[in-house]
Amino acid sequence: MFTTTLKSVLHHARYFPLWSALTVFRWRAFDSRSRGLGTTLAMVMRWFPPARRRFDREAKKVFPNMKRSARAKLGQNMGRHMGRTLFELYHDAEFQTQHHKFRTSGPGLAVLKEANAVGKGAIIVSGHFGQWEAIRAVIKMHGMESGGVYRPHNNRHYARRILAGIEAGGKPILATGRVGTRALVSHLRGGGIISILLDEKQADGVRIPFLGLDALTSLSAAQLALKYDLPMIPAYGIRIDDGNAFRVVFETPIPHTDSITMTRAFNDSLSARIIANPEQWYWMLKRWDDVAMSE
Incomplete structure (x- = not known):
């Protein structure tokens, strides 16, 4: 019982930052909301050490000669793209209609x-x-x-x-x-x-x-x-x-x-x-x- 409750609390806690970001931007137009979550994840890649280190470890394998500053910029840009992708996945019904x-x-x-x-x-x-x-x-x-x-x-x-x-x-x-x-x-x-x-x-x-x-x-x-x-x-x-x-x-x-x-x-x-x-x-x-x- 205790284990189940703790697991549920941890799931809520880990989901809360994303829920908060989606809620903050919900009154904006679709593209603005998408950019907003992209900016949020770019900031995570810049200021959250575990995410930054994990990215750096993988990118170094493929780009061993890339300068540290260039890798840092690449990581932030990846966060920006993936934030937008995540937003579009969560709102796929609306995304699918944007044929233009x-x-x-x-x-x-x-x-x-x-x-x-x-x-x-x-x-x-x-x-x-x-x-x-x-x-x-x-x-x-x-x-x-x-x-x-x-x-x-x-x-x-x-x-x-x-x-x-x-x-x-x-x-x-x-x-x-x-x-x-x-x-x-x-x-x-x-x-x-x-x-x-x-x-x-x-x-x-x-x-x-x-x-x-x-x-x-x-x-x-x-x-x-x-x-x-x-x-x-x-x-x-x-x-x-x-x-x-x-x-x-x-x-x-x-x-x-x-x-x-x-x-x-x-x-x-x-x-x-x-x-x-x-x-x-x-x-x-x-x-x-x-x-x-x-x-």
Whole structure:
């Protein structure tokens, strides 16, 4: 009983700062509220040592020669982008309606439409880069709908708000795990579209280079694409125009070869996007920790 109560109190305490920030800005217009939370998280990255150190540790691995001041600026810019992304996730229903913000390009969208027209499923692969919900917004704009895979947050307050937000972007939203995997297979076999973020650490994954460093990476998306003969399409929602608009790029589908080669092709694709816009990737994922632990 005491443990449960303490856990509940801690969840409330950890959620309170974000709730406060969202409440302070709620009377403003959508873009102003988005910028407000972005500014708040940029300040966190500047003045909150644990967050600053965690970012610095990861960024140093990829940019060992970057000056400390440049890394500090990169961390603050990442916080600004991720604050806006978090706000948009929490208010996804409203975000999805802002069609004027989305500028679409790339051959992958036509492939997706063709697959959907004949009742064939498809897998969209992306990462915690830019605004990934912009991808599903564009899919919905074109008369389709993409479900998503997510890892439930340990804090029930975050989990509830995030789930409610991303469900507005398309269904089904499937939690990671055995039950979610069965539902995912059923959805794809029934001609559904699913969006998967492939840049989280996977303890049971395979070592594949990511940003020049080995990272344990899930092969699940490629394995599903091969098993059910589905297109695997890298897609990205890149912030432009001072963060107020998005260039949504649907790249050429990854050729079907084997799961490791295909997953490596995706890692290379995402790595190139991050190198071009490093402030738009969420560096706090501890992406390479599993490799270090397994050595």
